Amino acid sequence: MSVDTRPATGLSRRAVTALAAFAGVVSAAVVLGVAEVVSLFVGAAGSPLFAVGSLVIDLAPAGVKEFMIAVFGTGDKAALLALMGILIVVISAAAGVLELRRAPFGVILLGIGGVVAVVAVVTRAGATGFNGIAAVVGGVTGVVVLRLAIDRLRLWQRAAERSATAVRVPGRTPAAPQFDRRRFLTLAVVAGAASVVAGTGARLMNATSTKVAAIRTKLTLPKAAVPAEPVPAAAMIDVEGISPFVTPTADFYRIDTALQVPSIDPDKWMLTITGMVENEVTLSFAELLTLPLEEHLATLTCVSNDVGGDLIGNALWLGYPIRALLAQAKPKAGADMVLSTSIDGFTAGTPLSVLQDDGTNALLAVGMNGTPLPLEHGFPVRMVVPGLYGYVSATKWVVELKVTKFSEDQGYWTPRGWDAKGPIKLASRIDTPLAGAAISAGTVAIAGVAWEQHVGVKSVEVQVDDGPWVEATLADSISADTWRQWVYRWPASAGSHRIQVRATDANGKTQGQTYQSPAPNGSEGWHSITVSVS
Structure with missing residues (x-):
């Protein structure tokens, strides 16, 4: 009887490493996908991806912000998301390989990522410990999938090694690793695909921007009680290539800290004026629209605008004078700052004297260039304050004005090395x-x-x-x-x-x-x- 002693082909070390890395990436997809699904039940704030991105923005030094804006301009958030995606793939792939070679360190690495996600979620503005459940469940599920996938990969590897060294007898087929291969690939492919599909669907359901965008489209703003005068022809120069006097809304720059644009139902929006005031003021969107609104043309610019840069625009704003609201609140003696807060937690410290100045058309704005504010520019309500850089005045999605002191409170960017008052430069x-x-x-x-x-x-x-x-x-x-x-x-x-x-x-x-x-x-x-x- 002749014996075929030619070795069968086994799994190479490179192939096993690649499959382990693939298992790690699938596990990360499971973490994110499951967390998105669970966040449907515990609240959209439980979604970890944007929470981690926002945490990165918060912790990044001012120089990093400048670098991102200088390189990517208004595409800085898309660049950050892309960078996060690359890092997630690299780290999760490393976790898969580490779990194969030095278990349980791969699971520990993936678990650390889950802890970071939980911290990011529960520290977001308006979030609670309950919102962190989504990241916890996602992290645990991802760890389980990684352990199962690597265990099945090891079984496949051992079966392949036995098959490669087995003596082959004509007419008899040696045991093959096909069963273990199918078990690994089924788990990895099904878990990965299910996570992507379910996670994407949940993300779309968590994002209420579609609903709010429809509300915005149907919204009709009242006519201004104090309309802006038409722009005379003499205020515009007819030269090809010059910036238009009024910047089209679609071309208006956007720089803020919101990785995900907040979606606020105007029927649920509420502004409060608190702090060092005699009368706390609460204002709904419907009440705001009944006030005598004013139109004013004003140029806004970002403090990050470099010499010759384009982070600046001129628009027609519709809103109610902030000084009138402050007059209702009656700030107390000693107050010198208003700390405005966005629904996403961003804050800006604006000199109280500027907001009270009769000559400064500081607005609680609801309209831009004749239409309701776009979502990315602060819908339903934002601040517009001429003469100050946006980081100390132009709070979007504003929900609170706290009358306070510069000696007691700071806006978001001040502790990160930026000046407190931010007057515009020539x-x-x-x-x-x-x-x-x-x-x-x-x-x-x-x-x-x-x-x-x-x-x-x-x-x-x-x-x-x-x-x-x-x-x-x-x-x-x-x-x-x-x-x-x-x-x-x-x-x-x-x-x-x-x-x-x-x-x-x-x-x-x-x-x-x-x-x-x-x-x-x-x-x-x-x-x-x-x-x-x-």
Whole structure:
């Protein structure tokens, strides 16, 4: 009888490692999927993914925020989610391999991730220990799946090794590892697919944005009791490439700490004014809409806006003066700050004197450019305060105004190294031509915008190469709270040229040349570009 002694093919070390990593990733998917499903019953705040992302944002140093915005701009949140996804895959894959080679350290690693998720959930604004149940159940289920998957992988590996070394007799089939392979793959594929499907469905059910978006679409805002005057033609310069005087809502920048846009049913929204006041004030959305609303054009800008940056926009806002609400509350002597709080826990500290100033059109805004606020811009209600950077004034999804003192309370960004009061700095920007543009010789329109909200811009000057500063033509100003367009008709000659711009405000102060980064109180310096003329 002849004997076939050729070895069968077993599982290679590389293949086993890859399968263990796959099991780890599946286990992480189970953690997230199960947590999303359970959060349907314990509350949407129990969803761990966005809670962990928000925790990362809270703990990140100011420099990290600046880096993310500088690199990704308004796509910083999508970039953070992508980075989190990559880290989850890497860490969970490592947990799978570690569990295979050094059990139970893989389970411990996955368990640590679950603990972080629980901490992130229960420390979110408005969350309770009950919300943490979702992350606990998800974490335990993920650990069980990882243990089962790795145990089945070991059985498959051993069966493959026995099959590879077995003596083969003609007419007789040696024991094969097919049964153990099927058990492993069935568990991994079914658990992974079920988690993705169930988790995605639960996430969609947890996110009420679709419902709230439908409510917003049907909402009709009342007409303003104090409407804004139409923008005169003289306030706008007709030059291709210049920023429009009113920024389209779709193009308006968005910078905030909300990884997931809050979805608030306006019928359930409520604002309270608390703290150092004689009368606490409570206001519903319906009550807010019955008040005499006002329209005002105002430019908003983020403190992270670098020289020449685009984290700025000008819009028509509809709302009720905050000073009128504060007058009802009657702040007590000694108060100098209003701490506004968003439904997602973000806070901003605004000088009380600014909000009480009759000359500052600080609004509790409900409308933007003629429609209800978009969800991502604070629907149903946000703050708009001209003259201050957004991080100390422009709280979206606002639900509380606490009258207090700077010596006793801090806004979200102040303990992270940013200045407490954040007044807007004088700045100007070249919109056209673009940096690095190749243009033809002749008359070229150099144009852009300049701003210093609540102070106003008096003049703008342009310098080409080392030539003299030449005054640009300014569009008419309709308010000190809005930016002004400007243009200089340049007789361009062939060659490479550097173009700079600087502005002078209504008080006679001219922009400084020395560059300063956005942290800790806003960028400074002349915007400069280089173009090629032929």
